[in-house]
Amino acid sequence: MIDVGTGVESGSARTGRPRLTVVSGPSGVGKSSVIDELRSQAPDVYFSVSMTTRPPRTGEVNGVHYHFVDLGEFRRMVDDGEMLEYAQYAGNYYGTPRMPVERALAAGRSAVLEIELQGARQVRESMPEAQLVMLLPPSWEDLVERLTGRRTEDSELVRQRLDTAQRELAAQTEFDATVVNADVRSAADELVRLVTGHGSK
Ligand SMILES: Nc1nc2c(ncn2[C@@H]2O[C@H](COP(=O)(O)OP(=O)(O)O)[C@@H](O)[C@H]2O)c(=O)[nH]1
Numbered sequence: 001m002i003d004v005g006t007g008v009e010s011g012s013a014r015t016g017r018p019r020l021t022v023v024s025g026p027s028g029v030g031k032s033s034v035i036d037e038l039r040s041q042a043p044d045v046y047f048s049v050s051m052t053t054r055p056p057r058t059g060e061v062n063g064v065h066y067h068f069v070d071l072g073e074f075r076r077m078v079d080d081g082e083m084l085e086y087a088q089y090a091g092n093y094y095g096t097p098r099m100p101v102e103r104a105l106a107a108g109r110s111a112v113l114e115i116e117l118q119g120a121r122q123v124r125e126s127m128p129e130a131q132l133v134m135l136l137p138p139s140w141e142d143l144v145e146r147l148t149g150r151r152t153e154d155s156e157l158v159r160q161r162l163d164t165a166q167r168e169l170a171a172q173t174e175f176d177a178t179v180v181n182a183d184v185r186s187a188a189d190e191l192v193r194l195v196t197g198h199g200s201k
Pocket residue numbers: 024025026027028031032050051054085086087089094095096114115116117118119120
Protein backbone atom coordinates (compact mmCIF):
# COMPACT_ATOMS: atom_id res chain seq x y z
CA MET A 1 0.00 0.00 0.00
CA ILE A 2 1.45 3.34 -1.01
CA ASP A 3 1.26 6.15 1.55
CA VAL A 4 0.43 9.28 -0.42
CA GLY A 5 0.84 11.40 2.69
CA THR A 6 -0.87 14.36 4.31
CA GLY A 7 0.17 17.26 6.44
CA VAL A 8 3.71 17.50 5.14
CA GLU A 9 5.40 20.57 6.58
CA SER A 10 8.54 20.48 4.48
CA GLY A 11 9.08 22.53 1.33
CA SER A 12 11.04 19.80 -0.42
CA ALA A 13 9.58 16.98 -2.45
CA ARG A 14 12.24 14.66 -1.05
CA THR A 15 11.71 15.39 2.63
CA GLY A 16 8.64 14.62 4.67
CA ARG A 17 6.04 12.29 3.27
CA PRO A 18 5.56 12.21 -0.48
CA ARG A 19 2.18 13.35 -1.67
CA LEU A 20 0.23 12.81 -4.84
CA THR A 21 -1.35 15.91 -6.36
CA VAL A 22 -3.87 15.84 -9.19
CA VAL A 23 -4.06 19.04 -11.24
CA SER A 24 -7.19 19.44 -13.34
CA GLY A 25 -8.81 22.31 -15.14
CA PRO A 26 -10.65 23.10 -18.33
CA SER A 27 -8.89 22.88 -21.67
CA GLY A 28 -7.06 26.14 -22.40
CA VAL A 29 -6.89 27.31 -18.77
CA GLY A 30 -3.10 27.04 -18.92
CA LYS A 31 -2.36 23.66 -17.30
CA SER A 32 0.59 22.88 -19.58
CA SER A 33 2.02 26.39 -19.23
CA VAL A 34 1.76 26.39 -15.42
CA ILE A 35 3.04 22.82 -15.09
CA ASP A 36 6.06 23.63 -17.30
CA GLU A 37 6.88 26.44 -14.88
CA LEU A 38 6.24 24.16 -11.89
CA ARG A 39 8.62 21.59 -13.38
CA SER A 40 11.46 24.07 -13.35
CA GLN A 41 10.64 25.24 -9.81
CA ALA A 42 10.25 21.74 -8.33
CA PRO A 43 12.85 19.48 -9.96
CA ASP A 44 12.44 16.71 -7.36
CA VAL A 45 8.77 16.18 -8.15
CA TYR A 46 7.77 13.34 -10.49
CA PHE A 47 5.47 14.42 -13.34
CA SER A 48 3.44 11.59 -14.78
CA VAL A 49 3.52 11.09 -18.56
CA SER A 50 0.10 9.94 -19.73
CA MET A 51 -0.83 7.47 -22.43
CA THR A 52 -3.15 8.87 -25.11
CA THR A 53 -4.77 7.80 -28.36
CA ARG A 54 -4.86 11.45 -29.50
CA PRO A 55 -2.52 12.26 -32.39
CA PRO A 56 0.53 14.37 -31.44
CA ARG A 57 0.35 18.14 -31.99
CA THR A 58 3.21 19.88 -33.73
CA GLY A 59 6.12 20.02 -31.31
CA GLU A 60 4.85 17.27 -29.01
CA VAL A 61 7.41 14.56 -28.38
CA ASN A 62 6.50 10.92 -27.76
CA GLY A 63 7.47 9.90 -24.24
CA VAL A 64 7.87 13.52 -23.12
CA HIS A 65 4.46 15.18 -23.48
CA TYR A 66 2.54 11.92 -23.83
CA HIS A 67 3.08 8.32 -24.80
CA PHE A 68 1.15 8.27 -28.08
CA VAL A 69 -0.41 4.83 -28.58
CA ASP A 70 -3.14 3.24 -30.67
CA LEU A 71 -6.45 2.11 -29.22
CA GLY A 72 -5.34 -1.55 -29.14
CA GLU A 73 -2.33 -0.83 -26.93
CA PHE A 74 -4.39 1.49 -24.73
CA ARG A 75 -7.05 -1.22 -24.22
CA ARG A 76 -4.40 -3.82 -23.46
CA MET A 77 -3.00 -1.64 -20.67
CA VAL A 78 -6.47 -1.07 -19.21
CA ASP A 79 -7.27 -4.80 -19.37
CA ASP A 80 -3.96 -5.69 -17.71
CA GLY A 81 -4.60 -3.26 -14.84
CA GLU A 82 -1.67 -1.04 -15.86
CA MET A 83 -3.66 2.23 -15.63
CA LEU A 84 -4.07 4.09 -12.36
CA GLU A 85 -7.05 5.84 -13.97
CA TYR A 86 -8.26 6.54 -17.49
CA ALA A 87 -11.00 8.41 -19.31
CA GLN A 88 -12.38 9.28 -22.70
CA TYR A 89 -12.13 12.99 -23.50
CA ALA A 90 -13.14 14.80 -26.71
CA GLY A 91 -13.12 11.54 -28.67
CA ASN A 92 -9.78 10.18 -27.45
CA TYR A 93 -8.57 8.06 -24.53
CA TYR A 94 -6.15 9.30 -21.88
CA GLY A 95 -4.70 7.33 -18.96
CA THR A 96 -2.04 7.39 -16.26
CA PRO A 97 0.41 4.47 -16.23
CA ARG A 98 0.27 3.15 -12.68
CA MET A 99 3.79 1.84 -12.16
CA PRO A 100 5.90 5.03 -12.51
CA VAL A 101 3.65 6.94 -10.08
CA GLU A 102 3.75 4.16 -7.48
CA ARG A 103 7.53 3.88 -7.86
CA ALA A 104 8.03 7.64 -7.41
CA LEU A 105 5.90 7.74 -4.25
CA ALA A 106 7.58 4.62 -2.84
CA ALA A 107 10.95 6.30 -3.46
CA GLY A 108 9.85 9.33 -1.46
CA ARG A 109 9.12 11.69 -4.36
CA SER A 110 5.95 13.72 -4.56
CA ALA A 111 4.10 13.22 -7.82
CA VAL A 112 1.82 15.29 -10.05
CA LEU A 113 -0.85 14.07 -12.45
CA GLU A 114 -2.31 16.56 -14.92
CA ILE A 115 -5.61 14.89 -15.80
CA GLU A 116 -9.25 15.70 -16.48
CA LEU A 117 -12.22 15.50 -14.14
CA GLN A 118 -13.31 11.85 -14.57
CA GLY A 119 -9.74 10.72 -13.92
CA ALA A 120 -9.46 13.01 -10.89
CA ARG A 121 -12.59 11.38 -9.46
CA GLN A 122 -11.12 7.89 -10.00
CA VAL A 123 -7.93 8.90 -8.15
CA ARG A 124 -10.02 10.28 -5.30
CA GLU A 125 -11.69 6.84 -5.03
CA SER A 126 -8.55 4.73 -5.25
CA MET A 127 -6.18 7.07 -3.36
CA PRO A 128 -8.30 9.14 -0.97
CA GLU A 129 -5.28 10.94 0.44
CA ALA A 130 -4.39 12.45 -2.92
CA GLN A 131 -4.76 16.21 -3.12
CA LEU A 132 -7.02 17.50 -5.89
CA VAL A 133 -6.28 20.97 -7.27
CA MET A 134 -8.29 22.73 -9.97
CA LEU A 135 -6.73 25.45 -12.08
CA LEU A 136 -9.25 28.19 -12.91
CA PRO A 137 -9.26 30.95 -15.53
CA PRO A 138 -9.66 34.55 -14.31
CA SER A 139 -12.94 34.65 -16.29
CA TRP A 140 -14.92 32.62 -18.84
CA GLU A 141 -13.93 35.13 -21.53
CA ASP A 142 -10.25 34.57 -20.75
CA LEU A 143 -10.75 30.83 -21.14
CA VAL A 144 -12.44 31.18 -24.54
CA GLU A 145 -9.70 33.54 -25.69
CA ARG A 146 -6.89 31.22 -24.58
CA LEU A 147 -8.44 28.14 -26.12
CA THR A 148 -9.19 29.74 -29.47
CA GLY A 149 -5.92 31.74 -29.45
CA ARG A 150 -3.85 28.56 -29.14
CA ARG A 151 -5.07 27.42 -32.58
CA THR A 152 -4.40 23.73 -31.99
CA GLU A 153 -8.03 22.60 -32.47
CA ASP A 154 -10.61 23.34 -35.16
CA SER A 155 -13.84 25.14 -34.20
CA GLU A 156 -15.82 21.92 -33.60
CA LEU A 157 -13.18 20.64 -31.18
CA VAL A 158 -13.04 24.02 -29.45
CA ARG A 159 -16.84 23.90 -29.04
CA GLN A 160 -16.63 20.38 -27.54
CA ARG A 161 -13.89 21.48 -25.14
CA LEU A 162 -15.85 24.54 -24.02
CA ASP A 163 -18.92 22.35 -23.33
CA THR A 164 -16.75 20.06 -21.24
CA ALA A 165 -15.15 23.09 -19.56
CA GLN A 166 -18.52 24.20 -18.21
CA ARG A 167 -19.04 20.81 -16.56
CA GLU A 168 -15.48 20.84 -15.20
CA LEU A 169 -15.82 24.31 -13.68
CA ALA A 170 -19.10 23.25 -12.06
CA ALA A 171 -17.20 20.47 -10.24
CA GLN A 172 -14.67 22.75 -8.55
CA THR A 173 -16.28 22.23 -5.13
CA GLU A 174 -15.09 18.59 -5.26
CA PHE A 175 -11.49 19.83 -5.21
CA ASP A 176 -9.30 20.47 -2.16
CA ALA A 177 -7.91 23.69 -3.58
CA THR A 178 -8.33 26.02 -6.55
CA VAL A 179 -5.64 28.17 -8.16
CA VAL A 180 -6.53 31.03 -10.50
CA ASN A 181 -4.17 31.24 -13.46
CA ALA A 182 -4.10 35.00 -14.05
CA ASP A 183 -0.34 34.91 -14.33
CA VAL A 184 1.66 31.72 -15.06
CA ARG A 185 4.45 32.47 -12.59
CA SER A 186 2.13 33.28 -9.66
CA ALA A 187 -0.07 30.26 -10.35
CA ALA A 188 3.03 28.03 -10.44
CA ASP A 189 4.27 29.54 -7.15
CA GLU A 190 0.96 28.66 -5.52
CA LEU A 191 1.02 25.17 -6.98
CA VAL A 192 4.59 24.55 -5.75
CA ARG A 193 3.40 25.18 -2.21
CA LEU A 194 0.52 22.75 -2.60
CA VAL A 195 2.53 20.04 -4.35
CA THR A 196 5.46 20.14 -1.95
CA GLY A 197 3.35 20.26 1.17
CA HIS A 198 2.87 23.87 2.13
CA GLY A 199 -0.76 23.59 1.05
CA SER A 200 -3.98 23.32 2.97
CA LYS A 201 -4.49 19.52 3.00
N1 LIG B 1 -8.09 11.13 -17.12
C1 LIG B 1 -6.98 11.56 -17.73
N2 LIG B 1 -6.96 12.75 -18.35
C2 LIG B 1 -5.81 13.15 -18.93
C3 LIG B 1 -4.64 12.39 -18.91
N3 LIG B 1 -3.67 13.06 -19.58
C4 LIG B 1 -4.22 14.22 -19.97
N4 LIG B 1 -5.51 14.29 -19.60
C5 LIG B 1 -6.47 15.35 -19.79
O1 LIG B 1 -7.04 15.25 -21.08
C6 LIG B 1 -7.51 16.51 -21.50
C7 LIG B 1 -7.07 16.79 -22.93
O2 LIG B 1 -5.69 16.89 -22.98
P1 LIG B 1 -4.99 17.41 -24.31
O3 LIG B 1 -5.53 16.69 -25.49
O4 LIG B 1 -3.51 17.37 -24.11
O5 LIG B 1 -5.53 18.90 -24.46
P2 LIG B 1 -5.34 20.23 -23.62
O6 LIG B 1 -5.29 19.91 -22.18
O7 LIG B 1 -6.52 20.99 -24.03
O8 LIG B 1 -4.05 20.84 -24.09
C8 LIG B 1 -6.94 17.53 -20.49
O9 LIG B 1 -7.98 17.89 -19.59
C9 LIG B 1 -5.88 16.75 -19.76
O10 LIG B 1 -5.72 17.19 -18.42
C10 LIG B 1 -4.69 11.12 -18.22
O11 LIG B 1 -3.73 10.39 -18.13
N5 LIG B 1 -5.87 10.77 -17.67
